[in-house]
Amino acid sequence: MAENAPDRLVRLLGLLAFLGRDDVVDAGYASWRLDELAERFEVTPRRILQDINLLFVAGLPGHGPEDLIDFDLDEEDGYVALREPHGMARPLRLSTREAVALVAALRTLAAGLDPELQPREAAEVASTLAVLTRAAGAAASTAALVDVDLGAAAPVAVRAALVRALTDGRRLRLRYVSASDVVSERDVDPVRLATEDSHGYLVAFCLREQAGRSFRVDRILEATVLEDPASPHPELTDAPTFRPAPGDGAVLATLALASPARWIAESVPVEAVRELSDGAFEIDLVVRDTGWFVRLVLEEAENVLAISPAELHAAVTSAAAAALEAYDG
Structure with missing residues (x-):
């Protein structure tokens, strides 16, 4: 899945803040290994090296050699230290x-x-x-x-059932309503609870789909703890919180897009990104809600180069034709 630009920005700033700490600086230059930094920031050493190479060309307006962030980098032995942060490592001052x-x-x-x-x-x-x-x-x-309403939380009985099932290692029976307002009942092996985009999710193995699924906690209508013990699913321990998969009415779509629509690959959970010529690119994404997909595509209509499969192409074409007809009328 393509990394979101905000996620990388947070890591870039975190690298500067960490390497600029007094205790790190006092340890001397070249005091951190790339693999140690990778472990701390939960990415690969190659990604850390890419981040540092990007920061090498970042800095203050003017962007001359003396304005750029500078590191001591030893790629052969895998060591790095921050030499000149240009103020980026200082503690944040808020108004x-x-x-x-x-x-x-x-x-x-x-x-x-x-x-x-x-x-x-x-x-x-x-x-x-x-x-x-x-x-x-x-x-x-x-x-x-200031009062901000983030929406209704899950019922107390549901939250209690989730905690009990996870604590006791028991299987759950869920009555769940999807984003498309479809209610289903399924048995799951709960793995963990997580938070993403201000929502709580239950990451679990769905016995009906025989695959990992993420269930938004506030969409669980009922949760019943069963007598059956939950089977272990270590592959889901570190899996992305929201990673839809084909099945259960979902369709794997492929979109070819021009460069200005790059934000879609950075903002929407996608399965794969493939670079094309002239800055264009192609993405695979799982579509559970056709209406959502149509709105997404029409928002960037001028930058859409191709859509598949045929049923999604037809849905977008139909929606666009209806909009034009309404406009002409």
Whole structure:
């Protein structure tokens, strides 16, 4: 799956912040191995090297040699150290307005996290919020005036069943409503709970599909803990939280797109990305909701080069024709 640009940006900034820490700098140049950094940032050493090579050509306006971020890099032995960060490794300084906005956002996020379902995330948000609130001082009280509704959470009985099944290693029977408003019942082996894009997900092995699936917790209508023990599925322990797969009404689509539509590969979960000529590219993605796919394609209609399979091509063509007819009318 293609890496999202925001994810890489966070890692790039994290690399600078980590290598610029006083305790790291005091250890001397070339004090960190690429494979050690890769382990810390949960990527490959090759990806870390690509990040450093990108940072080598980043810096202050002017972009002359003296304006660029500089490293000591020994590719042969696999060592790197930050020599000149140009201020990028300094602790972040927030204005009062920025601090208030961040406190408000963290309070809203904390209210939407369930400590039972998401203990690590809830603890991290609470710790960050406490530090930032102390730093913001009296200004932090202004954030209490901001109220953001993130939507309804899962019923208490559902959350309790998920926690019990995971704790006891038991199988679950779910009654689940999909994004297309289709209700289904299925038995699953729960693996873990995770958070992504402000939603809680149950990552599990679906016995009906014989494959890993992610279920949004707030779409689980009922959850019943069964007597059967859950089978282990270690392959799902580190699997992406949301990775749709063909089956259960889903279709594997292929889109060929011109370069300006690159954001789709960076924002939508995709199975594969293939580069074409002249900056064009091709992606494979799993489509569970045809209406969603049609809207996505029409949003970048001028940059769409090809669509398959035929049924999705027909759905997009039909929607476009209907829109033109309505416009002409």
